[in-house]
Each structure stands twice: as structure tokens, then as C-alpha cells.
Amino acid sequence: MSSNLDTLYRQVIMDHYKNPRNRGLMENGDITVNLNNPTCGDTIQLQMKIENGIVVDSKFVGEGCSISMSSASMMTQAIKGKNLIDAMKLSDIFSGLMQGIEPNDEIDLGDIEALQGVCKFPARIKCATLAWKAMEKALKEQMPEEKTS
Ligand code: FES
Numbered sequence: 001m002s003s004n005l006d007t008l009y010r011q012v013i014m015d016h017y018k019n020p021r022n023r024g025l026m027e028n029g030d031i032t033v034n035l036n037n038p039t040c041g042d043t044i045q046l047q048m049k050i051e052n053g054i055v056v057d058s059k060f061v062g063e064g065c066s067i068s069m070s071s072a073s074m075m076t077q078a079i080k081g082k083n084l085i086d087a088m089k090l091s092d093i094f095s096g097l098m099q100g101i102e103p104n105d106e107i108d109l110g111d112i113e114a115l116q117g118v119c120k121f122p123a124r125i126k127c128a129t130l131a132w133k134a135m136e137k138a139l140k141e142q143m144p145e146e147k148t149s
Pocket of ligand 1: 041064065126127
């Protein structure tokens, strides 16, 4: 990765960390999931509101490093307006990204792309995936068995 791109990605991550999107509590959420990162004890609480199979709102609160909190900010931003299957697919793509798998060119990851360098730092992967694991857990509670397998 060029150092310019590296710098840009770092700026995007810090912007989400310092100005988190969708941080806060929701009064009328349909699902609430709490999860922690077992390696450091940092936590996230994710809330989602689902209407007609679409994620209409998603918010989070938590304690964690810049990677985990910026990832939560990006994730909540990215899944809004998506149906549950597409939200789950995005989570699979993100999981691949964390294993160094390049996403299909046709997929526009937006700010999420800034986290792709995390795959080079195995100790931080659990930070980046914390919010996504919380989202998967929440969606699995909402989706019929056969659609999640
Ligand atoms: Fe705890 Fe990153 S160090 S989530």
C-alpha cells in the first residue's frame, strides 16, 4: 500500500473515531446485543431497528480502541438501509478483508476500505471485527435458520 493511501486510510479511521456516526442509545430499538473483545475486555452494545426486513437504524455505545470504535461507526453507517441478507453479506466481505481477501471490484465499501490494512496486524483483527460480530449476532436472532447458514 502506498504511504499516501496509508495516510488517507489513517485519517478516515481517526475521523470515525473522533466523530463517530450513530453513537448513542436508541429508545425504540428492536434488538440489543452486548459483546466484548476477550483479548482486552473492551465492550460494545449495538442496537438495531428493523422494519420489513430492512435495517432502518443502528446505534452503538462502547469502550474501545480507535480501530474498534471507528469500525463500529463505519459498520452502523454501512448497514442502514440494507436488508438483513445484504447486511450479512457485507459482514462476510469484511471478514474476508480481515483475512487479506480483496473484495470484488464491483463492491463499493466506502469508508470500510480504510480498515483493510488491519489484516496485517493480527492482534488488532478482533478490535476491527467486534462491532461486526455484534451485528451478526443480532441478525442471526432475526433471521430464520436456513437463511443464516
Ligand atoms: Fe480493545 Fe481494540 S484494544 S477493542
